[in-house]
Amino acid sequence: MAQFISKLRKHEVFRNLDQAELDHLIPIMETQSFKNGEIVLSPDQPTNFFYYILSGKLMLHLTNNEFKPLLPGQLFGEIGIINPDFRSGVVIATEPTEAVCICGKRLFTEGVIPPHISLKVLRALSKRITNYLRSREQISTMECI
DSSP states (O other): OHHHHHHHHTSTTTTTOOHHHHHHHGGGEEEEEEOTTOEEEOTTSOOOEEEEEEESOEEEEETTSOEEEEOTTOEEOHHHHHOTTOOOEEEEESSOEEEEEEEHHHHTSTTTSOHHHHHHHHHHHHHHHHHHHHHHHHHHHHHHO
16 A cells, blocks of 8 residues: 555645655555446445545546546545535446545544544545535536526
8 A cells, every 4th residue: 555655645635744644544545446337436325435546537427417537646535524424426437447445434533543644634625625615606606697
């Protein structure tokens, strides 16, 4: 897993973590492969992980029938870690895909990850989700005009 840390470090969620803090995350990460056509996330599944795409391609089918491609270097599933009752859509692999899965439950479990690291990740995830919601709000407002 250590070989993926340098890739994770480039993502906005992990950019503010130093090497020692990133190393603390290794025990809560695993790689997972998805086959073409495989459902990765859906509204009726519990969300225990968020994902960083290493290779391949997935498609997010939003509840409003919009589609968004998900490519290597992108993160998804983070909303379900913050709020398990909300899903923005279904994620399906559109080609063989490999991702780093990060266990959200263990990220926020005392004694597993030092609290200051969990807080840094939580703040970065919250900022990301807030930016997403702001962009959605602007799109909805533009549709009304």
